[in-house]
Amino acid sequence: xxxxxxxxxxxxxxxxxxxxxxxxxxVISSQIDLHKAWGGVVPDIAKRAHQERINPVIETALKxxxxxxxxxxxxAVTKGPGLAIALGVGVxxxxxxxxxYHKKIVAVNHIxxxxxxxxxxxxxxxxxxxxxxxxxTLTVSGGHTKIVxxxxxxxxxxxxxxxxxxxxxxxxxxAKLLGLGYPGGPVIERLSLKxxxxxxxxxxPIADKKILDYSFSGLKTAFYYQIKDWPKxxxxxxxxxxxxxxQSAVFATLIRKFSLAVEKYHPACLMLSGGVAANLTLxxxxxxxxxxxxxxxxxxxxxxxxxxxxxxxxxxxxxxxKRGDYANPNIxxxxxxxxx
Amino acid sequence: MFILDISQNYNQVLRQAADLISAGxxxxxxxxxxxxxxxxxxxxxxxxxxxxxxDRWVGKAISVAVSDVDMAxxxxxxSADTKNLYQNLFPGPFTIVSPGLHxxxxxxxxxxxxxxxxxxxxxxxxxxxKLLGKPITATSAxxxxxxxxxxxxxxxxxxxLKKKNLISLIVDAGKLPRNKPSTVIDAVGGEIKxxxxxxxxxxxxxxxxxxxxxxxxxxxxxxxDKAKRLGQNKPLIFSLSGDLGxxxxxFSRSVGKKLGITQKILSPTFVIYNQYPLSSSVYKxxxxxxxxxxxxxxxxxxxxxxxxxxxxxxxxxxxxxNMGKNLFQxxxxxxxxxxxxxxxxxxSTRQISFS
Numbered sequence: 087x088x089x090x091x092x093x094x095x096x097x098x099x100x101x102x103x104x105x106x107x108x109x110x111x112x113v114i115s116s117q118i119d120l121h122k123a124w125g126g127v128v129p130d131i132a133k134r135a136h137q138e139r140i141n142p143v144i145e146t147a148l149k150x151x152x153x154x155x156x157x158x159x160x161x162a163v164t165k166g167p168g169l170a171i172a173l174g175v176g177v178x179x180x181x182x183x184x185x186x187y188h189k190k191i192v193a194v195n196h197i198x199x200x201x202x203x204x205x206x207x208x209x210x211x212x213x214x215x216x217x218x219x220x221x222x223t224l225t226v227s228g229g230h231t232k233i234v235x236x237x238x239x240x241x242x243x244x245x246x247x248x249x250x251x252x253x254x255x256x257x258x259x260x261a262k263l264l265g266l267g268y269p270g271g272p273v274i275e276r277l278s279l280k281x282x283x284x285x286x287x288x289x290x291p292i293a294d295k296k297i298l299d300y301s302f303s304g305l306k307t308a309f310y311y312q313i314k315d316w317p318k319x320x321x322x323x324x325x326x327x328x329x330x331x332x333q334s335a336v337f338a339t340l341i342r343k344f345s346l347a348v349e350k351y352h353p354a355c356l357m358l359s360g361g362v363a364a365n366l367t368l369x370x371x372x373x374x375x376x377x378x379x380x381x382x383x384x385x386x387x388x389x390x391x392x393x394x395x396x397x398x399x400x401x402x403x404x405x406x407x408k409r410g411d412y413a414n415p416n417i418x419x420x421x422x423x424x425x426x
Numbered sequence: 427m428f429i430l431d432i433s434q435n436y437n438q439v440l441r442q443a444a445d446l447i448s449a450g451x452x453x454x455x456x457x458x459x460x461x462x463x464x465x466x467x468x469x470x471x472x473x474x475x476x477x478x479x480x481d482r483w484v485g486k487a488i489s490v491a492v493s494d495v496d497m498a499x500x501x502x503x504x505s506a507d508t509k510n511l512y513q514n515l516f517p518g519p520f521t522i523v524s525p526g527l528h529x530x531x532x533x534x535x536x537x538x539x540x541x542x543x544x545x546x547x548x549x550x551x552x553x554x555x556k557l558l559g560k561p562i563t564a565t566s567a568x569x570x571x572x573x574x575x576x577x578x579x580x581x582x583x584x585x586x587l588k589k590k591n592l593i594s595l596i597v598d599a600g601k602l603p604r605n606k607p608s609t610v611i612d613a614v615g616g617e618i619k620x621x622x623x624x625x626x627x628x629x630x631x632x633x634x635x636x637x638x639x640x641x642x643x644x645x646x647x648x649x650x651d652k653a654k655r656l657g658q659n660k661p662l663i664f665s666l667s668g669d670l671g672x673x674x675x676x677f678s679r680s681v682g683k684k685l686g687i688t689q690k691i692l693s694p695t696f697v698i699y700n701q702y703p704l705s706s707s708v709y710k711x712x713x714x715x716x717x718x719x720x721x722x723x724x725x726x727x728x729x730x731x732x733x734x735x736x737x738x739x740x741x742x743x744x745x746x747x748n749m750g751k752n753l754f755q756x757x758x759x760x761x762x763x764x765x766x767x768x769x770x771x772x773x774s775t776r777q778i779s780f781s
Contacts, residue, residue: 096696096697133729168697170697170699250692251693252696254696259670259695303671303675303676305671306670307670307672307770307773308671309670311770314770422697422700422701423689423701
């Protein structure tokens with residue numbers, strides 16, 4: 087089955103083509119030079135930006151897969167959660183294609199997409215990963231921090247999630263405190279490599295063992311408080327140490343709660359996904375955790391499958407179609423706060 | 427002694443309570459905080475009954491509830507500073523102590539001649555005072571030194587028959603939410619002194635102090651109630667400024683909860699804003715904005731920012747400084763906007779100012 091995936095839940099405009107679970111193409115607007123297509127600067131968070139990018143991105147995805155829209159069997163589009171106006175652009179594009187070319191359409195939950203990212207394969211069908219359930223997934227990004235128990239595909243239970251900020255958001259905001267730009271996560275990661283993570287003593291929030299939820303606002307407060315009176319020169323001198331200390335506190339929290347979840351739910355397999363899963367330090371920590379519990383760990387096989395992409399939406403859509411869970415294109419609408 | 431349920435025949439119950447209070451009787455009445463002992467504070471016999479019920483020695487003041495500032499002026503001297511306090515904190519869970527005018531029965535004012543005034547955020551009490559045309563005592567319904575009462579049953583349980591006989595009527599409003607008794611503020615010396623800590627602690631007429639998430643939540647509820655009284659002709663907006671991690675999201679979540687939203691309210695930094703439908707007949711939509719990632723004016727146009735603020739909407743806007751002065755002025759002009767500012771006093775204490 088050929089699936090066209092469309093994802094516009096936040097900043098990036100994405101389209102991908104899959105043959106079952108094999109990625110034939112995976113286009114993310116920020117990674118291709120679409121500027122020439124219309125010229126000028128592209129605003130980041132704008133509806134217009136998505137509107138201008140969506141068609142070239144879909145065309146590029148089809149072209150790279152060496153297919154035309156006529157070859158597509160199924161269209162999968164993100165319905166939410168995400169930024170309402172951005173989601174609307176993707177859904178509108180998907181619906182108009184589905185109606186025009188009489189294609190079946192499925193409305194995919196963005197988080198389910200992240201869960202499925204670990205089962206994407208290359209065009210040779212590699213890596214071959216058996217489904218092992220129940221599996222426990224930590225999905226962490228700028229917008230989400232969730233521990234999800236996957237009982238089987240389509241049957242999910244969110245057993246822990248953030249009560250305030252997402253982990254990626256906390257990293258971004260700490261970057262801002264240090265005078266670094268947005269998005270700050272990758273900068274924090276780079277700086278951390280050269281820094282001493284024990285430089286600053288920071289609390290690891292919600293220490294209560296029974297609670298699997300996350301909270302990062304206390305950590306932000308503590309961080310802010312420790313450096314608020316520092317002169318700029320001092321902050322700059324210790325930039326790497328500060329970044330490393332904060333990142334380490336965030337990851338320690340992520341790992342601690344995830345370990346508790348493993349002990350409580352006894353999964354057969356562990357997975358990591360979401361934009362922050364691209365962070366090598368977090369991946370190392372997760373590998374270590376998997377080793378401790380002697381469990382297999384799945385990570386998306388390519389870095390760009392961690393962040394928002396349409397391939398994961400297409401794969402989630404593929405399984406959703408197998409369940410017969412199609413959408414009616416005439417009434418398909420976004421759901422900006424969709425729950426898993 | 428008899429008990430009347432306020433949810434049945436509201437006007438009749440109120441009328442009966444008013445008649446009994448006028449006649450010098452002691453009535454137990456529900457308030458915005460706890461059950462109170464209501465008598466006519468101008469009637470010496472009634473006040474004596476109250477004092478003997480409370481086991482309280484004369485000289486320790488009994489607070490008095492009034493309907494508005496004008497009624498307060500008949501009983502206390504109000505300085506310009508105190509008027510400001512009234513303006514910002516009333517109606518709400520506060521008692522403000524000022525120099526008394528000695529027009530009440532002995533035992534109401536303190537020995538030093540001061541008097542504590544309340545304007546509770548309670549329709550019941552407001553209506554009762556209107557009906558009486560004069561204040562009522564508003565001391566909490568417990569014996570001196572005992573814990574306050576949130577239900578009629580816990581109030582009655584430890585009372586002796588003799589005490590019960592002092593009560594003419596109990597107006598039952600069921601179990602009250604567990605709000606603490608009011609915060610007592612002494613503003614006599616010009617400087618604010620907190621005599622008793624309630625749910626909300628203030629350090630000036632425009633600032634409240636929070637030491638925990640739940641206190642920030644209570645402050646959010648207080649400001650929401652206040653904002654609602656500004657009218658429904660314009661959208662209601664809370665602009666929330668302050669440093670990272672100081673409670674802006676907690677504040678927004680509490681506003682949302684108070685509006686009846688049952689879903690989780692999370693930081694919308696990533697998605698810029700979240701929209702929640704409300705089931706209230708007056709307010710239709712709650713918006714939770716976080717402008718953290720927006721800085722160019724074009725960004726705001728792209729999300730049709732201004733179009734969201736219509737009458738019947740309530741919005742919390744985090745990082746409002748990112749919208750720039752022009753846009754802020756535009757919004758301010760066409761809405762009831764409460765600017766809330768969060769600052770750290772120390773790692774566990776936030777000062778929340780509002781205007």
